[in-house]
Amino acid sequence: MREKRTAIVAVLSTAGVPIASAPEKKGDVFAMLVYSLISVTPTKPYVPITLDVEDKKLYLFVGNKVIFAMLSSKVDDLREKIFEIAEEIVYALDKIIVDEGIIDQELQEKARAKLLEGLKILGIDVAGLKYLYRKVVGDMYKIVTELTANGEKFHSYFRIAYFPHLLDRSLVDKEENLRIKRLLELCDGNYSLEYIGKALGFTRAQLYRHIAYYIKQKKMVLEMGFELIA
Amino acid sequence: MVINLAVKKLKWILKAEKINAVMLRVIEMALVENLINNGSSPEQVLKEGISLGKSMGDLVFIALHTRFDIVLREALELPRFLENLYVFLFGERPSKVELQELSGEEVVIRIEDRDGFPTCRGIVSPHQKIKFGFYLVGIIDRIFEILKDELGLSEWIVKEDKCTSVGDESCLISINLKFKREEV
DSSP states (O other): OOOOOOEEEEEEETTSOEEEEESTTOHHHHHHHHHHHHHTSOOOTTOOEEEEETTEEEEEEEOSSEEEEEEESSOGGGHHHHHHHHHHHHHHHHHHOSOTTOOOHHHHHHHHHHHHHHHHHHTOOSTTHHHHHHHHHHHHHHHHHHHOTTGGGGGGGEEEEEEEEESOTHHHHHOOSHHHHHHHHHTBTTSOHHHHHHHHTOOHHHHHHHHHHHHHTTOEEEEEEEEEOO | OHHHHHHHHHHHHHHSOOOOHHHHHHHHHHHHHHHHHTTOOHHHHHHHHHHHHHHHHHHHHHHHHHHOOOOOOSGGGHHHHHHHHHHHHHSSOOSEEEEEEEETTEEEEEEEETTOOTTTTTOOOSSTTOOTTHHHHHHHHHHHHHHHHHHTEEEEEEEEEEOGGGTOSSEEEEEEEEESSSOO
């Protein structure tokens, strides 16, 4: 089964003000995390930076007034293209922005249009982005708490959740019951038990019995991680 | 049939991972010590202990179902379910698990161990309000929250009525269940 290419992307000012993000209107916490991380990662402007965040990569491009950040997995072959797009956006906005603390509506719309255009060029599924958001941002939070002293300020945004991870993906193709097949598809370590239960309409008890069945077969593990509180 | 059951039990004894009751008691006592020494009241200690038990509830429910194939169809099966939970956690049966119907829509289930729950044996509590079955109370509370839709529960109250750690002759947990419709 081919996994979709997804990412969380944010453009923010060097004063920490979110300008544009994908998924839309969900990027604020991500932008705050990026801002915290950059504040302890001194860098020269206009130098591409790649950081490891769990099994994902954080691509950063910091200008004088604008920061581009993209967190994604399985796109490292696109690294050069990502930074080309980041450079274009950051240079363009750096010229326009007068005060990095004040970002007007028109500028936000322009930045968002550029961002979406860039994601389209990269072949990243924008519609699928929002479903991964809570876990991906949770991974990012973990890194921020490890690297910075101010991770505590994000504490109320996150909670511990359990993410079922099916170890044998061939079971997805073999499963004939469509509902269970969908359940197994979602058990890739990126979706919490709570999310899966709600998305598929399982009661908590039904979901847990299915999960228990695969754990018993040693085909699944429960991963503990951080999740953004919805 | 009898041989099969005996083999199953033997497999459980030899192969299943089990909670070491001594270790569990040590963790409980360390928690109480830590909270009290940091200024918590006995009520807060109890609340925190039960809250930790609730956090354990989801994983215990999943782990229980990796050992037993249990599907609850009616409230009458609850005593057996709770007995299985007890055996799963402690490797022994409680002295008694009984269900009493209070009305058409309300039942009470009592779990009693005359030797004390394994979490409470040999412990003398520092305060009458701190009964050492708090993890078990929290676990059971959370499990009924997980089961509430299937059982059609409108309300459930789990409390530790007696505990050997505060001088009672036995440990006793009572679970009051109110059902939405005719599930009883």
